[in-house]
Structures are given as C-alpha cells and as structure tokens.
C-alpha cells in the first residue's frame with residue numbers, strides 16, 4: 001500500500017509535469033459518470049498538493065480533484081494517451097496527446113471532485129501533517145498526553161497524525177527506542193522529543209528514497225533504498241543489538257520491533 005512517502009513522490013513528480021495543463025476530456029472507465037466527466041472538462045490544473053494520503057489536483061474554477069490510491073493505485077502521465085495500460089480506471093486527456101492515468105490493478109482507488117468547502121472539510125478531518133512545519137515536538141507531546149493508546153496505534157491514528165502508516169510507524173519507534181505497546185501518555189518529554197526526531201528523519205529518508213526510485217510508471221518499490229531495521233524482519237537480527245526482531249499483532253495488523261532496543 002502506498003504510504004505517505006510514496007504519495008508524496010507521486011505528488012512532486014506530477015506537480016512538475018501537469019501544473020498548467022488543461023483537461024481536454026475526462027474518462028472514468030471503471031464507473032462512467034458523464035456529469036463528473038463534463039465538470040472536469042476544460043479545467044486547468046493549478047497545482048498538485050497532498051493531504052495525508054490524498055492527492056489533490058487544484059483546478060481552475062474552484063474545484064479540487066481528490067485521488068486516493070488505496071492499495072494498488074498509481075497516478076502518472078503517459079506521452080501517448082492511446083497506450084494506456086489495461087488496468088486504467090480513469091484517465092484525463094491533456095495537451096499534445098498526453099494523458100494522466102489512474103492505473104489500479106485492484107480498482108480500489110478513489111477519485112472524486114470536491115468543492116473548495118469540501119476540500120476544507122477534508123483538511124479539517126485529518127490530523128497533523130508530519131512533514132509540515134506546524135508539526136513540532138510540542139504538538140506531538142500535546143497529542144501524546146491526551147492518548148492512552150499504545151504508541152504504535154497512536155502514531156497510526158489519522159485523526160492525530162496524518163499519513164503515517166504501518167511501515168514507517170514501526171521504523172520511527174525503533175529509531176526512538178520505544179516499545180510499540182507503551183501507552184502514548186506515559187512517554188516522558190525526552191522520549192517524545194526522540195520520537196519526534198525519529199518520525200521526521202524516517203519520513204525524510206523515505207521520501208528521498210521514493211523520489212529517487214520513482215522512475216517509471218506503476219512501480220512503487222523498484223530501487224528504493226530505505227533501510228528497514230524492523231519492518232518485515234521477524235526472526236532476523238536487530239541491526240543495532242543483534243537480538244531477534246519480534247512480531248506482535250496490534251489492532252489486527254503486524255507490528256515489528258526489537259525487544260532489546262525498544263522499551
């Protein structure tokens with residue numbers, strides 16, 4: 001599943017490629033919707049932004065096209081619209097025969113047109129952007145103080161912090177030396193500051209890695225170089241203390257951690 005770094009890599013690439021382009025026509029292949037198609041036609045793409053894992057194409061005339069990639073979706077441009085992949089769920093005709101394609105083998109990705117007010121509501125419903133300036137150690141401390149949830153679930157709650165998923169929550173806790181089951185409100189101020197630095201570092205490295213690797217359409221992981229210390233490494237030695245990485249279940253999902261380094 002694309003996490004925040006992958007979605008951010010897609011955003012940066014698209015923002016360079018399609019800002020200023022005009023939508024000549026829209027085609028919703030999966031669920032044809034003539035009304036939506038005609039509302040998209042003729043609008044100019046002003047910029048591509050992101051909120052949590054939502055890609056937001058800000059359009060002329062006061063509308064925002066929201067795309068959520070869900071499990072298998074990808075959004076990219078192709079030079080020749082006629083060469084769309086078979087798994088295209090929606091596509092926009094741009095200038096010079098180019099197309100913006102929502103390619104999604106499992107067809108779970110979502111696409112909807114929001115008014116500016118609806119986009120503001122979406123913004124208000126999501127937690128802090130962990131890569132934005134508004135996210136500070138102080139903010140993290142305030143959020144943690146108000147939550148008895150285990151640290152890992154606390155980090156993944158999108159109403160508190162937006163866009164931190166299973167992989168990077170586990171990696172941030174490892175870097176901060178915090179046990180995933182430790183209640184958030186019992187973390188000392190010092191440990192909160194370590195956790196803050198770990199979150200920012202992990203996302204920074206992950207975004208760089210994904211941006212470098214995002215060379216071709218439809219590939220999220222080819223060539224990514226983010227060093228996973230614990231995620232998916234059950235039974236393997238911890239890179240720091242050599243104890244075996246353990247896996248536990250939290251809210252139905254796997255959590256990986258080092259019993260030696262994380263308390």
Ligand SMILES: [Zn+2]
Nearest residue numbers: 238241258261
């Ligand atoms: Zn360890």
